[in-house]
Amino acid sequence: MESRHDGGNGTLRLRRFGTILGAIGLTVPAITVGAHAAAVACGGGVSTGRVAVNGCVSAQRGSVGRITTREITAHIKARNTGTRGLNVSYEAFFRVVDGGHWVKLGSGRAYVGPGEAIGPAEVGSTTRVCGPVKVEIRVHARADGAAWSNWSPASTRQCQT
Structure with a gap:
């Protein structure tokens, strides 16, 4: 990266560099904070009314004695695209992709301010015993008085590093 100004090209290079860094920041998965932080990967977005929703998943290695385990956590990202605050209800479900059935992991409710x-x-x-299987979560949400959104899925290999 050059720091000299050569007829505008150096400034242009700095802008390109800033644009590239900004794009990288938008595509890097969010990280949870904790002693053993795990990357959070989000799936495609869905919406209902003024709420945009993404289902996200993280997987953290662990063990019970000699047995290797994986703590699989479902997360939600929700954005209010409207001009008034909303109460948003949400649910998450989990399954092993090959032959598994959907099991509810949890639900919750949050206030999301306008534009927030x-x-x-x-x-x-x-918590699952490690195995060579792919697991999937799905999340949906709804604002007070609105219909439930479609499902936003996210998946991970259960015991990848």
């Missing part, structure tokens, strides 16, 4: 966002906020978690 929450999350990733933990909705629920489950």
